[in-house]
Structure formats: structure tokens, C-alpha cells
Amino acid sequence: MxxxxxxxxxxxxxxxxxxGDTVTASVTNLDLHDIARTARTYGVDRFYLVTPVAEQRxxxxxxxxxxxxxxxxxxxxxxxxxxxxVEPVSTLDEALAxxxxxxxxxxxxxxxxxxxxxxxxxxxxxALVQQHPLLLVFGTGWxxxxxxxxxxxxxxxxxxxxxxxxxxxxRAAAAIILDRLFAGEQR
Amino acid sequence: MxxxxxxxxxxxxxxxxxxGDTVTASVTNLDLHDIARTARTYGVDRFYLVTPVAEQRxxxxxxxxxxxxxxxxxxxxxxxxxxxxVEPVSTLDEALAxxxxxxxxxxxxxxxxxxxxxxxxxxxxxALVQQHPLLLVFGTGWxxxxxxxxxxxxxxxxxxxxxxxxxxxxRAAAAIILDRLFAGEQR
Numbered sequence: 001m002x003x004x005x006x007x008x009x010x011x012x013x014x015x016x017x018x019x020g021d022t023v024t025a026s027v028t029n030l031d032l033h034d035i036a037r038t039a040r041t042y043g044v045d046r047f048y049l050v051t052p053v054a055e056q057r058x059x060x061x062x063x064x065x066x067x068x069x070x071x072x073x074x075x076x077x078x079x080x081x082x083x084x085x086v087e088p089v090s091t092l093d094e095a096l097a098x099x100x101x102x103x104x105x106x107x108x109x110x111x112x113x114x115x116x117x118x119x120x121x122x123x124x125x126x127a128l129v130q131q132h133p134l135l136l137v138f139g140t141g142w143x144x145x146x147x148x149x150x151x152x153x154x155x156x157x158x159x160x161x162x163x164x165x166x167x168x169x170x171r172a173a174a175a176i177i178l179d180r181l182f183a184g185e186q187r
Numbered sequence: 188m189x190x191x192x193x194x195x196x197x198x199x200x201x202x203x204x205x206x207g208d209t210v211t212a213s214v215t216n217l218d219l220h221d222i223a224r225t226a227r228t229y230g231v232d233r234f235y236l237v238t239p240v241a242e243q244r245x246x247x248x249x250x251x252x253x254x255x256x257x258x259x260x261x262x263x264x265x266x267x268x269x270x271x272x273v274e275p276v277s278t279l280d281e282a283l284a285x286x287x288x289x290x291x292x293x294x295x296x297x298x299x300x301x302x303x304x305x306x307x308x309x310x311x312x313x314a315l316v317q318q319h320p321l322l323l324v325f326g327t328g329w330x331x332x333x334x335x336x337x338x339x340x341x342x343x344x345x346x347x348x349x350x351x352x353x354x355x356x357x358r359a360a361a362a363i364i365l366d367r368l369f370a371g372e373q374r
Contacts, residue, residue, distance in 0.1 A: 041351030
């Protein structure tokens with residue numbers, strides 16, 4: 001029984017590079033650890049690492065193994081606890097299928113993007129979390145490719161700071177968004 | 188004339204390691220970039236990188252140079268814009284002195300720590316930002332050493348998530364705290 005069914009996906013393909021071309025980004029150890037720790041802090045139930053590159057999914061499995069049962073498990077058990085959430089998958093559709101299987105309910109994908117103008121508010125998203133198992137989708141590189149947004153899924157309004165500069169690392173954006181969605185009761 | 192005088196310090200000494208001993212952490216390229224980009228997004232005016240290790244301050248200057256005038260400046264100008272905020276200093280006291288010099292006013296240090304129970308609320312801190320040039324202080328490793336907290340400076344309440352797990356990366360904690368302090372008007 002999942003108390004608050006919520007998952008995060010970090011997409012490495014299809015994403016945009018700085019010229020707007022659709023590319024595949026490499027998985028980084030850093031994104032894996034940072035977002036897993038943040039997700040664990042906010043009670044997220046699953047963190048799907050999306051990459052079509054089989055070798056990189058194997059690499060992720062090896063990192064998880066290190067922190068679960070290898071040297072890392074004794075060095076810092078908190079890391080293993082966070083990385084328990086991580087599941088490498090090949091596509092966003094596979095993430096959705098796994099999440100559906102896990103929750104037994106239709107998941108609601110919610111896309112994030114720093115330049116979107118068609119997003120729902122954080123307040124609306126907090127209400128949706130109570131109704132559906134959400135899959136909050138982040139893109140690496142310069143963000144999710146247009147073809148992802150063209151699927152007609154719900155989009156979340158961007159995080160805006162104090163001015164025009166809007167180049168948050170995906171690790172920071174994920175932290176801020178999870179805080180806005182799940183720590184609202186503290187404010 | 189600074190609109191909202193606010194600075195961040197990232198301390199690499201004195202901090203605690205996982206056993207609670209006071210140590211010096213290495214500067215990482217990642218903390219530098221991530222926190223600079225987040226700080227720039229939220230209109231922070233200065234980002235003091237505190238390390239007593241002279242070689243590491245030189246390394247930081249070289250990284251800044253690369254993104255200001257080297258290859259990085261043409262590859263991604265947004266990075267240089269964020270890194271403009273960064274100033275390497277040897278101690279927290281030097282950061283305070285520089286920040287005082289820059290603002291012409293007495294700075295108010297505000298310390299952060301995941302395990303503190305003596306902190307002021309985010310609401311109170313938002314009020315203080317209107318009155319003083321704040322210096323928001325983050326520790327790397329396992330957080331600021333006790334000797335920093337023993338100076339009697341103001342402490343901010345910890346970021347708490349959805350449960351007992353509280354092992355946010357400093358990059359994520361900085362992002363969440365700046366969002367809570369400076370994006371409150373959106374909620």
C-alpha cells in the first residue's frame with residue numbers, strides 16, 4: 001500500500017541540446033545520487049532513470065549494487081536507502097508501464113520544462129497528487145524534446161526565480177519542485 | 188545600489204565529516220556551478236566560496252576565467268553570467284568582511300544545518316532579508332562544524348521533507364532554501 005503514490009523520471013532521451021537538436025545525454029553519477037536523495041527526502045516512491053543505452057542501464061545497476069551490498073553499503077547506508085528508489089528503464093513509456101504495474105492504477109505523467117507557458121500551477125498539481133499516481137518527468141541537457149510535449153500530457157508551470165535568468169540545474173529544479181509539491185503544509 | 192542585498196557562502200572548512208570530526212573538504216566544480224546557477228536564478232548578489240587551501244582558490248579562479256573569457260564563454264554564456272557571482276575567500280570572516288565592504292552595511296550571517304533545532308522560521312528569515320544584507324552560510328561534507336554554530340549567529344530552521352530521511356545534497360538544500368526565501372510571493 002503506497003501512502004502517496006508519486007514517482008520521478010529523469011529522461012536522457014529524447015532531450016534537446018543547446019542548439020535545440022534532439023539528442024541522448026549520458027547518465028551521470030551525480031544526477032543519480034542527488035535526485036535519489038532529494039526524492040527519498042520528500043517521500044517519492046520511485047525514481048525511473050530513462051536511457052535507451054543498454055550499457056548505461058547496466059552501469060546504473062552496478063552503481064546501485066555498490067551502494068546496496070558493496071563497500072558503499074557500510075560506508076554510507078543512507079545512500080543505499082535513497083538509491084533503493086532507482087530503476088533504470090529504456091523509455092518513458094516503459095517507466096509509465098512499470099509505474100502502472102506498481103501502483104495498480106493509471107499513472108498521470110506531468111512534464112516539466114523551464115520555457116513552458118502551458119503549465120498547470122503548483123497548487124493544481126498538489127491537488128492532482130491526491131487523485132492519481134503521478135510521474136513527474138524531468139529532462140536532462142536543455143530539457144525534454146518537443147516530441148515529448150506533443151503527446152498532450154499535463155505540463156507543470158516552470159520554476160521562476162527573481163528575474164530573467166532561468167538556467168537551473170535539473171538537480172536544483174527537481175529539489176525545488178518536490179519541495180513546492182510536498183512541503184507546502186509547512187508554509 | 189543593490190536591490191536586495193543577499194549573499195551565499197559555501198564553507199569547506201571548518202566542517203564535519205561523517206564521524207563528526209572537523210575537516211576540510213575539497214572544492215568541487217559541481218557545487219560551484221550548481222549553486223552559482225541557482226543563486227543567479229534567485230537574484231543573489233554574491234557567492235563566497237570559502238576554503239583555506241590557497242591552491243583550491245587558484246583553481247576556482249581558473250575555472251571562472253575559463254567561463255568568462257576562455258572557451259566556455261562562447262560555448263555557454265549563461266554559465267559565465269552565473270559564475271560572475273563567485274568570489275573565493277579563505278575564511279568565513281573574510282567573506283563577512285568582503286560582503287560588508289560591498290554593501291556598506293553590517294551583514295547578518297544566517298547559518299544552515301540539517302540537524303539544528305534552534306533555527307528561526309523561513310517567514311522570519313524573509314523578514315530579515317528586508318532589513319539586513321544577509322550572508323546565508325552552507326557547509327559541505329556533513330555540515331558546518333560546531334565551532335561555527337558556537338559563534339552565536341542566527342540559525343535557519345532545517346528543510347524537512349516528508350519523513351525522517353534528511354540527507355539532502357547541499358546543492359539541493361541551497362536550491363530549496365533560496366526558493367523558500369525568494370519565491371514565496373508566487374504561492
